Amino acid sequence: MDAPQPASRAGGVVATLALAGITAAIMQTLVTPLIADLPEILDTSASNAAWVITVTLLAAAVCVPVVGRLGDLVGKRPMLLVCAVPLVVGSVVCALASDVVTMIVGRGLQGMGMGVVPLGIALLRDVVPAERLSPSIALVSASMGIGGGLGLPVAAAVAQYADWRALFWGAAALAVLVTALIWFLIPDVPAAARGQRFDLPGALGLGAGLVCLLLAVSKGADWGWGSGTTLGLFAAAVVTLVAWGFWEIRTTDPLTDLRTTARPRVLLTNLASVFVGFAMYASMLVMPQLLQFPEATGYGLGQSMLAAGLWMAPGGIMMMFVSPLGGRLTNARGPKVTLVSGALVIAAGYGLSMVLMGSAWGLMVVGIVINSGVGLAYGSMPALIMGSVPLSETAAANGFNTLMRSLGTSVGAAVIGVILAQMTTTLGGRTFASEDGFRTALLVGGALALVSAAIAAAIPAARPAPAAPVGDRAADEPEQAAV
The missing domain is CATH 1.10.287 (Helix Hairpins)
Incomplete structure (x- = not known):
């Protein structure tokens, strides 16, 4: 493994990888303001238009673990560049799309590029000085949440005041910038698992x-x-x-070493990741609807799409500030404490929602608290994973952890969707999710955050890896006590 880079070079690496994660997150949230208009834009049915969102999720779920393993086998920098290509091409395809099939193809390509985040986190272990590693991991890990929080109001503004294609041309330009930064600033680190088969x-x-x-x-x-x-x-x-x-x-030479994944530290971290992903996404589904529902319902706040995005933006900004603090907490007390703290802060945010959901200001405060907890939790998970797996499996293990978070958000979207669909009220001939439905959804999000905190609290303390003969695969186990 190459020696860590000087502080100035490492700063450029961290900034590039954080921007790559933010860009990937923006790709995911890009079409959110267009959901209601997609059937008309693409001259298709609502069910067909829904595939524009679903295909990105599917492509990311399939490609992220594969890209992570390839990063261990052939090198993380080459695979970062490979991931950047479909982000660029997919954005251009979407910008030129005039039918639903072309749009689905473009969105699928964008999903294929989501491996930049676990690859970037794994690369940090190779190039960032030890004293800066935890804050750097926290920032890059939280970049997906930051990008989602900042991208939504920007996308809403563009969709409301400009042609919808400008969203994808802007995404393509951002992806090109990320590609150039990876090419010039990211060092080429020898692959830790070179020689193993795919x-x-x-x-x-x-x-x-x-x-x-x-x-x-x-x-x-x-x-x-x-x-x-x-x-x-x-x-x-x-x-x-x-x-x-x-x-x-x-x-x-497995794609995912299930023996490593079954270790209590790795297994419980991944399990906690599922529940944190669920808890995070519950608020992202509920709060925009509360903000945009008509005031005549008695609980809706009547905000425009753009205004709703702006009310939620401070939550994404807060993640940017909290992530380095989480890294310092990890250095001082360990990543387990940071994960438990993050989950408890998320639960506290949901608790506040029970009394603050009646105003836009209140929901902004709730979003800030919940996203602060997400920033702490997301930043600690890779530290726990990388302190528990061999160097040759760093990228693959981070890819699997990212997959667990995505699984949590997918299940969360389904469960919250069922709750809001079953608990409804009628106003002026239209059916809306009821106030009780929203409260139930928020309570479920808070309860699962507490479940995540309990699972994280059960994560065993790190132990130094046992000595192994030179050349044995176990010999590249990390010194887990150091993380």
Whole structure:
């Protein structure tokens, strides 16, 4: 492994990787202001237009673990550049799209580029000085939340006052900038797992299982949770993922080393990640609707799309400020304390929502508190993971952790969607989610944040890796007590 870079060079690396994460997050939230208009823009049905969002999730879920493993095998810088290409091309395809199929293709390409975040986090372990590692990891890890918080109001403003294609041309320009910065500022670090083979059957099996699972979760409400299609996809996901697990245990160079993943520190961190992802996304689904629902409902705040985005923006900005503080807390007390603290802060934010949801100012405060907790939690997870896995599996392990967060947000979207669809009220012939529905959704988000805190509290203390003979695979275990 190369020596850590000088402080000035490391600063450029961290800034580049954080911008890459923010760009990836903006790609995900880019179409949010357009959701209601997509059927008209693309001359298609609402159900077909929904694939514009779903395909990005599916592409990211399949590609992130694969890209992470390839980063360990061939090098993180080359794979960062590979991930940047579909971000650029996908944005251009979307900007030129005039039909739903072309738009879906472009959005799928954008999803393929989401591996920049776990790759970037893994790279930090190789190039950033030890004293700056925890704050740097926290900032890059939180960049997805920062990008989502800042990208939404910008996208809403562009969608409201300019042609919708400008959103994608702007995203393409941002992706080109990120590509150039990666090319010039990111050092080429030797691959830690060079010489091992790529597990193609494992990649295909995991991809197939995830597609079945996430399709069932994301489209179950449209197809019916008891429909043959939904149940069949869930069954296929279980069978495929179980078969994949058996393969991964028996193959020599697995895509994901399940023995490492099963270690209590890694397993519990990933499990906590699922619940944190759910808790984070619950607020992102509920708060914009509360802000934009008509005041005549008695609980809606009647804000425009742009105003709602601006009320939520301080939450994303707060993540930017909290992330370095979380890194310092990790240095002082360890990443476990930071994760528990973050989950408890998220729960506190949901608690505040019970009394502050009646005003835009109140929801802004709630968003700031919840996103502060997310910043702490997201920054601590990679530190826990990287302190528990071999150097040769750093990128793959971070990719798997990112996948767990995404799984949490996907399940969260489905569960919150069911709650709001079942608890409704009627006004002027239109059906809206009721105030009780919103309160229930917020309570569920808070409860799962507490579950995440309890799981994180159970993470065992780090232990130094046992000595191993030179050349043995166990020899590249990290000194876990140092993280």
